[in-house]
Amino acid sequence: MSKEAVFTMKLEPELRAEFMAEAEAAFRSTSQVVRELMREFVQRQRESREFDEFLRRKGEASRASMCAVGGRSNEEVEAEFAARHTGAANQA
Numbered sequence: 001m002s003k004e005a006v007f008t009m010k011l012e013p014e015l016r017a018e019f020m021a022e023a024e025a026a027f028r029s030t031s032q033v034v035r036e037l038m039r040e041f042v043q044r045q046r047e048s049r050e051f052d053e054f055l056r057r058k059g060e061a062s063r064a065s066m067c068a069v070g071g072r073s074n075e076e077v078e079a080e081f082a083a084r085h086t087g088a089a090n091q092a
Helices: 013-025 030-068 074-091
Strands: none
Touching (some): 013 030
C-alpha cells in the first residue's frame, strides 16, 4: 500500500516523548504504531456501526413479530404492572 499522505497533529510534549520511547522499546517506528492504531480505530468504529444496525434490525423484527401475533403494547404492560404494584401495596 502506497504511503504518500502526511498526517500532522498537535499533542503534549510529554505524551510525544512517552510515545516515542514506547515505540522504540517495541522496536517499531512511530509511524508504524500510529498506522496500526488508526486501523484498529477504523475497525472498531465499523464493528460498532454494524452492531448498532444489527440491533436496530433485530428490534424492528421483534416489534413486527409481536404485532403479527397480537402482542401487547408497552402501555398495556406498564398499566398491568402499575395495577399489580398498587394491589401489592394495598395488601401490605
